[in-house]
Structure formats: structure tokens, C-alpha cells
Amino acid sequence: MPDGAFLALVHNASLLLAMALVYDLATTRWWGDESRLRQVAVGAAIGGIGMALMLSSWVLEPGIIFDTRSILLGVAGLFFGTLPTAIAMVMTAALRLWQGGAATPMGVSVIVASGCIGLAWRHRRKPALADLELKELYALGVAVHVAMLALTMTLPVETGLRVLAGIGFPVIVIYPAATAALGLLMVNRLRRKRDADQLRESEERARAALYGIGDAILATDERACVTRLNRAAESLTGWLEPDAVGRPVREVLRLRNEGPGAEEVDPVGVVMRTGEMRTIERGTVLVPWEGAPRPVLGSVAPIHAADASVSGAIVVVRDQTAERAREAAARERESVFRALFDQRSIGVAHVETATGRLIRVNERFAEIVGYRQEELVGLSFSDLTDPVDRERDREHVVDLLDGRRPKGSIDLRYVRKDGSFVWVTASVSPMWAPGDTSTTHITMILDVTERKGAEARMADLNAELERRVARRTELLTEANRELEAFSYSVSHDLRAPLRAIDGFSRILVQEKGPQLDDEGRRLLGIVSGNARKMGQLIDDLLSFSRSSRAEMRRTQVDMTALARAAFADARQTVPSGERVELKLADLPLAHGDPDLLRQVWVNLVGNAVKFSALVERPVVEIEGTVEERRIVYRVRDNGAGFDMTYVHKLFGVFQRLHAPSEFAGTGVGLALVKRIVTRHGGDVAAEGAVGRGATFSFWLPLAGPPSGEGRVGSSMYE
DSSP states (O other): OOTTHHHHHHHHHHHHHHHHHHHHHHHTTTTTOOOHHHHHHHHHHHHHHHHHHHHTOEEEETTEEEOSHHHHHHHHHHHHOHHHHHHHHHHHHHHHHHHOSTTHHHHHHHHHHHHHHHHHHHHHHGGGGGGOOHHHHHHHHHHHHHHHHHGGGGSOHHHHHHHHHHHHHHHHHHHHHHHHHHHHHHHHHHHHHHHHHHHHHHHHHHHHHHHHSSSEEEEEOTTSBEEEEOHHHHHHHOOOHHHHTTSBHHHHSEEEESSTTOOEEOHHHHHHHHOOOEEEEEEEEEEOSSSOOEEEEEEEEEEEOTTSOEEEEEEEEEEOHHHHHHHHHHHHHHHHHHHHHHOSSSEEEEEETTTOBEEEEOHHHHHHHTOOHHHHTTOBHHHHBOTTTHHHHHHHHHHHHHTOSSSSOEEEEEEOTTSOEEEEEEEEEEEOOTTSOOOEEEEEEEEOHHHHHHHHHHHHHHHHHHHHHHHHHHHHHHHHHHHHHHHHIIIIIIHHHHHHHHHHHHHHHHHHGGGSOHHHHHHHHHHHHHHHHHHHHHHHHHHHHHHHHSOOOOEEEOHHHHHHHHHHHHHHHSTTGGGOEEEEOOOOOEEEOHHHHHHHHHHHHHHHHHHHTTSSSOEEEEEEEEETTEEEEEEEEOSSOOOGGGGGGTTSTTOOSSOTTTSOOOSOHHHHHHHHHHHTTOEEEEEEOTTSOEEEEEEEETTOSOSSOOOSOSSTTO
16 A cells, blocks of 8 residues: 555545534434435535545555545445435546546546445335445445446556556455445434434324323322323313423322311322322312312322332322212202102103013002002003003004104003003103113103093084084085076176167167157167166176186286286276376286286276376376385376275275266276285275375285185175
């Protein structure tokens, strides 16, 4: 080995140890940070060490230098990964090119080969780097430096043989061992980190178990001072863990016997002295930092050191406040149950569900069925039920217990001890505890024998009433048939003479007119006009009668279209109707019979046009609004109006507030409007003033009339 080579190797070794420091930083302070910036920084650090190694090399011949960069790059490839190793390879290769010399190609080739072999080894062993053993690390060193010696063939043959002879033995002996030693430092660091991670994970699991458990847990050291306190213990004692740690456990966990003036107890001190486990018995209360004492149960277990001495204790405490409340509630339920059993108004029996056997009964139950209490115990409901009713009653009770009957009670018939029957209303309720299956139930009975008798009498009365209703219905049906016949007679038989009177009067005027004087012709005109009025009156009366008997065909109705059509008809039929102006807003849709509602609009709009046609600027306004649960429609005119004193007469049959000479009409139209609107479940109203017009309104329910809409009447005389 050339002079100075030993010192160069020592210097190189110290620099290689610096690489171990870089690895230590990479696996502790930067561990888990896989960012590119971190990898670049690590690669630059390794490259810097490599350059320092190359600057501390020994010169074998001019232009031929040797150092430990192959160890550095091989180990870097194995433990640091691709990017840091590549950066280090680029930095060292650049320096070697700058140094120049005959061995430059060999030097760069050794850099590339060493890094690549390390990376290939990493690819094969990455999941288990901490498990690498010394022999595998030594094998890596052998592989790297065999490749290094092989690359001496890149030198001229004579030079290569001379170099190989000069460095072959020390390189193959020392360099693999140095590679293994450096790699072992890395592996040991990984193993320490893995052990630390496992210890930290174990501590986290223990801490999670400690802080996640529902019971209060405290841990103490050998001086009986608190070292750990979970959240349940914080809540129970009123101490926060940072405040409690280091304090004597008796100060944090203050236990005493239940009752006034009771002395404190120290189970932790007993365990620390004896080394034996102790329980915190019932009757112990914990006094928290703030608030009332709480009943608790628990245990204290010693922690033994390696030499079997007591090094601390674990205290587990459970708050019994809720359990005490449940016990109190159970006692209260028991007292309520006893009070229920002992009351005198209702019979109560505790029953075995599977067999129907009576376990116990109260005094009232025994009175209802006519037995003594002791005689009933052991009997079943089958013994109290008539054979005819047994199967039916059993199914009813099962349905009640299973919740398949909508009502909570049923009427049953029992056989008393003397053989008589007694009717009872029975209700059943299963008895169960949380998590258990019900095996018994409570049956409560109320004597309803008198009620059943009253129901039987009521049934007889209802049957008689039904017979009477059927007879009245039959009579009403007959009356309706007669009314239909009368309507037919009015429609045909009465109209025929009226048509004859009108027709013959016109014939007389046409054929004998020249022979009659003015008075005769006037009288014949009166006869003909009154015949036509009588015909119109008959038509209106028939419409009024049919409006109460006709079946309603319900559908959605376009009230805007009906109002517009009614106005168009009125303008054509009413004298001077073409002068009337219409103001029609969009009306809400209604639900009803389209034909009947059309008649409502025809009558109301026709009246508005008729009574306003003679004013200077006649206007009819129609609007509709939704108010609460109804739709209100209004027809307003600026015509003759009426005196509000007589508003109550407007919607009666044959009621007129104007003389026939002023305005034509029969006095039936508004009565027909009221009847139709009432059949739809609504109502009508009117407001007006003489000479200032009138407003007629009617309202209908939003969803149509209520169910069972009735007919206002069956004849026009109702």
C-alpha cells in the first residue's frame, strides 16, 4: 500500500461515520417526510461526503487515485433510495471528471456501478432493511468491490494489471468488511427506531385502553402517588390528569364508608403494604373535588417489579349512581305493582303465559268470578271460560300479547263458580325485564255485565229504529216518485195549455187583428205575454227542483271560462247588454259539478248585466281569492243596487226587490244559486246600496264539500 494510504483510509473512515449521522437525521428528524426537497437535501449531504472522501484519497500513480466512495455509494443505494443516491453519484462523478487523469473512466464507472448495485440490493430487500444481517451486508460489499476490481480492465492492460496487483488484496479484504460495518450501523439505527415505534405503539394501545374504558382507572407509583388518570376518573374525582399526577392517591381518590360521620378508607395503602389485591366493597362512597359523594365499587391490584416488590397499584372504580337509581326505580315499580294489586276497583291476575295458569290474583278479581283467592291460584283461564268461548278467547289474548290487535282490551265472558256468566273487559300486558323473554303477563278485568245488558237493549232499540228508518225511506222514495211524476206533469201537461193560449192569442192577432180595436189587441198581447211568463216560471221552478235531486259529478272546474261564457250569453240576451264592460281577473280553479256551477255564473252574471245595463257606463267586475281554507268569488256591478234592509229576502224563492215593469225575472234565480252553492259545501252573500250597484259573492271549500254532502231537499217545496 502506498505511503500515506493508511492515513487516507482513517480519514475516509471518519467521513463514512458522518454518513451514519446523516442517516440518523434522515430516519429521526426527517422520518416520514418523503418530499422531493428532503430527498434532494439528503442526496446533497451524501454527495458532499463523497466529494470529501475523494479529496482525501491516496494516489496510487499519477492520475490514478483510490478512496472509499464505492462503500459510500453502495450503502447509500441500499439505505437512502434512488433520488439521493443519484444526486450523490452525479456530484462525485462531476468531481472525478474535474480531477481528470488516466483512470477517470474507471473512476466514473466505479461510482455508477457502486450506486446501481446498492439500489438493486435495496429493490430486493426494501420491505425488511431492518432485518439485514452482517453476512448479507458483507456480500453487498463483496459485490460492489468485485465490480470495482473488474473495472480496472478499463485501464491499459499493463497499467490495469499493475493497479490490480497493488490494490486487489487490500480492497477485497478491507472494503467489504468496511461496507458491512457501515451497513450494520444503519441496520442498528433502523432496529432501534422499529423498537421505539413498537414501544410507542404499545404505549398508545395501553393508553387508548386506559382512556377508552368506561370505568375510572388510576395508576400509582411505589410512593402511592398518581401517575395516570383516565377521563372517567377525571369525571368521577373532579381532578384533571395534569393536576393529579404526582399527588398522593388519597388526596385524589377520597374514599370513605357510606353514611354520616363515616371514616375514610385507604385500600391503595393496604395493597402497597401487603402486595395483595383488595376490593372496594358496597357501602363505599367517593368524595369528588366538587359535588356530592357518589357510591362506588371497585378493586385495587398491585404492580410487582422484577424483584417482586410492589412498585405501584392499579385502581379500578365504577360509579354506582346510575345503578342505585335503577334499583330505586325497581323498588318504586314494585311498590306501584303492589298498590295496583291491592286496589279494589279492577280485578288483577298474574298469569303464566304458556299455560294460562293463575299465579296470584287480587281480591277484586276473585269477587268478579265468584271464587276465593286461594281457590283461584293454580287454576287457568280455561277453567273460567265456557267451552264454546275457549278457543276464541285464547286467540284474542295471544293477539293482544303479540300486538296484533289495534285495541288494548277485549270483552270476554267468564263462568262464575255458581255457573252464572259474567262479562268483563280484559287487558293484558307482558311482564319482562330488559334482555329477557316474557314468560308471564298481567291481566286486568273490569265487570261490564250491566253495560252488556244495556248494549243488548240498545241493539234492540237500534233494530227498531232501523225498521222505522227503512219504512220512512220507503215512504220518501214513493214521495220522490210522485214528485218526479208531478215534475213530468208540470213539464208537459201544464206547458201544453200555456203553449195553446200563447199560440191561439197570436193567431187571433194575426188573422182577426183588423177586426179588433186597440183595446182587444192590447188584451190579447197581455194574455200571450203572461202565458210566456208562466212558461218561464215553470222552467225556473223545474230547474230549482232538479238542482237538489240531480247527482253531482265532481271534477276540476275552470271558473274563469264559465264566467266569461256567462257574460257573453248575457250581453246577447239582455236588452242593451252590449253596452256593459267586463273586468275579469283570473279566477282560482274550483272542485265541483261543472253544469251546476255554470248555472251559478249564468244567474249571477246575468243579473249583474241586467241591473247595470241602463246606467251611463255599465261595468261588471268578477274576481276570486283564496282565503284560509276556502275560495271566494265576487260579481260586482254599478247598476240599480238594492236596499240592504231587504237583503234577507234576496235568496228566497219568488222574492223580488224590483217591480217586473223595471226588470224582468221570476224571483227564482238567486234561490237556485244558493241551493247549488250550498250543495257544494259553500254559502252566498250580498251587499248593495240603491243606485250604487251590488256585490254578490259565494265561497266554496278548497277541497270540495265535506264527506257525506247532503242534498238540500228532495222537492221544490222544502
